Amino acid sequence: MLRRKPTRLELKLDDIEEFESIRKDLENRKKQHEEVDLVGANNVDGAVALSSDSKSREQMIHDRIGYKPQPKPNSHTAQFGNFEF
Template sequence: MLRRKPTRLELKLDDIEEFDGARKELESRRKREEVDMVGASDAECALGLSTDHKSREQMIHDRIGYKPQPKPNNRSSQFGNFEF
């Protein structure tokens, strides 16, 4: 690995203005998303309080993308595909 001398970085006025503009834009996006999330979370809370445990569990599974496969209830599934 070759070592070199550190490079000197200079901060210019244009760079500072660009950074401030990007920061303000990001903050405005976050505020809009928070407003949207507050409205959505109120609706979800109302649904969560009025529904039973299974639907709450289903909502969680849908949110994380979990799709459980039902287990078959016959003997061949318990012991595999052995034939006697």
């Protein structure tokens, strides 16, 4: 492995301003997220109902990821076509 001399990094005013703006954006998002969590925590009955109903939870997950399951046919003719046994 080749060794080289360390490079010098300089902190510029533009870099500091960019860092501050990104930090403020992240703090604002965090505050908004906490506010949403607080509103959801105040509605305890709704949270219990959502956690106990697994179908609605499953449906919420499917909606979030964009999964739309197709119902499976239960008849044998649908599975095997028009074959008769």
